[in-house]
Amino acid sequence: MGVLALLVRGPGYGYQLRGEFEHRTGGSWPLNIGQVYTTLDRLERDGLVARGDTDDDGHVVYTATDAGRDEVARWFSEPVPPKRGRDELAIKFALAVTVPGVDVTHLVQVQRTAAVRNLQDLTRLKRTADPSEDLAWSLVLESMLLQAEADVRWLDHVESSVARYRPDEHPAPAQRTSSARPTSSDATARSAR
Amino acid sequence: MGVLALLVRGPGYGYQLRGEFEHRTGGSWPLNIGQVYTTLDRLERDGLVARGDTDDDGHVVYTATDAGRDEVARWFSEPVPPKRGRDELAIKFALAVTVPGVDVTHLVQVQRTAAVRNLQDLTRLKRTADPSEDLAWSLVLESMLLQAEADVRWLDHVESSVARYRPDEHPAPAQRTSSARPTSSDATARSAR
DNA sequence: GGTGCCATGTAACGCGTTACATGATTAT
DNA sequence: ATAATCATGTAACGCGTTACATGGCACC
Numbered sequence: 001m002g003v004l005a006l007l008v009r010g011p012g013y014g015y016q017l018r019g020e021f022e023h024r025t026g027g028s029w030p031l032n033i034g035q036v037y038t039t040l041d042r043l044e045r046d047g048l049v050a051r052g053d054t055d056d057d058g059h060v061v062y063t064a065t066d067a068g069r070d071e072v073a074r075w076f077s078e079p080v081p082p083k084r085g086r087d088e089l090a091i092k093f094a095l096a097v098t099v100p101g102v103d104v105t106h107l108v109q110v111q112r113t114a115a116v117r118n119l120q121d122l123t124r125l126k127r128t129a130d131p132s133e134d135l136a137w138s139l140v141l142e143s144m145l146l147q148a149e150a151d152v153r154w155l156d157h158v159e160s161s162v163a164r165y166r167p168d169e170h171p172a173p174a175q176r177t178s179s180a181r182p183t184s185s186d187a188t189a190r191s192a193r
Numbered sequence: 194m195g196v197l198a199l200l201v202r203g204p205g206y207g208y209q210l211r212g213e214f215e216h217r218t219g220g221s222w223p224l225n226i227g228q229v230y231t232t233l234d235r236l237e238r239d240g241l242v243a244r245g246d247t248d249d250d251g252h253v254v255y256t257a258t259d260a261g262r263d264e265v266a267r268w269f270s271e272p273v274p275p276k277r278g279r280d281e282l283a284i285k286f287a288l289a290v291t292v293p294g295v296d297v298t299h300l301v302q303v304q305r306t307a308a309v310r311n312l313q314d315l316t317r318l319k320r321t322a323d324p325s326e327d328l329a330w331s332l333v334l335e336s337m338l339l340q341a342e343a344d345v346r347w348l349d350h351v352e353s354s355v356a357r358y359r360p361d362e363h364p365a366p367a368q369r370t371s372s373a374r375p376t377s378s379d380a381t382a383r384s385a386r
Numbered sequence: 387g388g389t390g391c392c393a394t395g396t397a398a399c400g401c402g403t404t405a406c407a408t409g410a411t412t413a414t
Numbered sequence: 415a416t417a418a419t420c421a422t423g424t425a426a427c428g429c430g431t432t433a434c435a436t437g438g439c440a441c442c
Binding site: 001002005006008009020024025028029072075076077078079080082083084086087088089090091092093094095096097098099100102103107110111113114115118131132135136137138139140142143144146147149150153154157158161162164165166 | 199221270296303308
């Protein structure tokens with residue numbers, strides 16, 4: 001659908017389409033060039049694009065057909081399916097709390113470290129992006145940022161849940177001074193510590 | 194890895210493994226039974242599980258090998274790869290603001306409606322879940338909830354970004370009469386020509 | 387005369403999805 | 415009896431990923 005949508009803008013050829021797609025995502029979503037051509041083949045097979053003659057520069061130019069435009073219009077008018085789960089992070093912890101002998105607390109630490117680092121990288125990237133220049137890229141960046149924040153929040157939730165419901169798998173932090181442990185509150189503040 | 198991890202708990206057979214996996218996710222992550230068997234074949238091929246004889250009830254029992262246990266242990270010790278993008282929602286909007294003639298504001302509305310509904314469904318589900326009973330399922334539920342919340346937040350961000358940086362594509366809500374409200378059919382018609 | 391980018395492909399592999407086939411046991 | 419559930423598979427299809435092959439062109 002991404003390639004097809006780009007062709008709705010106007011005719012184009014494989015190599016160029018990859019470049020435009022990757023540009024919209026600031027290069028963070030590498031698109032294999034081989035797949036672009038096989039995708040164009042499939043789109044042609046399904047009657048969504050038409051392969052034209054090579055242009056003056058020898059490029060193999062494809063054009064969206066009416067059926068292709070309809071398909072894109074439909075894609076843009078329908079919401080994406082709710083995509084139930086299939087998040088690897090969630091699956092991993094769902095199984096980690098199921099399989100005995102897994103140090104869930106340690107796993108939380110490992111994952112949070114990775115998530116926070118990811119958050120920092122994205123924040124750094126954000127400073128170099130200009131939404132008035134590359135609106136698509138800045139939107140994608142913000143999407144990844146919010147996703148990373150949600151990951152950190154969820155990891156906090158996992159940690160406190162394990163502490164609450166599986167105390168035996170949660171070796172207490174030695175000090176039983178005060179249980180002034182923030183249960184689930186501000187994830188961003190905690191992760192910035 | 195999910196099937197393999199379940200086998201680390203102890204021997205099991207295909208049908209049973211699917212049941213346990215789906216139970217951990219409250220049935221919200223349907224696992225095709227055919228794939229379970231092909232997956233077991235592959236795991237056996239790779240030496241991660243061993244196919245034993247059929248038990249007293251005639252079940253084909255598989256057992257995790259040492260290599261399989263190592264593999265699971267490694268999986269649980271390493272963070273999930275950051276998974277750059279590939280979020281359909283983000284891709285859709287990145288292209289929506291790229292392709293001319295797409296009613297981005299309307300698309301935001303459609304997506305937000307779906308996201309909010311999703312949020313309500315999940316919240317309703319959450320009330321029926323007991324974390325002390327099904328910790329895995331309640332963690333997965335919370336993951337989906339936070340994801341849905343992040344989606345809504347991001348959609349708000351998209352809307353305000355479009356209003357700020359693409360004011361021409363953001364028709365002001367100045368509907369004083371039976372206004373010419375841009376509908377999906379308008380978007381379809383526009384992009385289909 | 388290399389190095390690197392532009393440009394178009396082909397081939398192999400893995401795996402998720404769907405559909406279908408088959409038979410045993412259990413419930414109504 | 416018959417419908418549902420348990421249980422084990424096979425086959426076809428689509429598609430993402432990776433690797434490889436080929437050739438033109440530009441730049442140093």
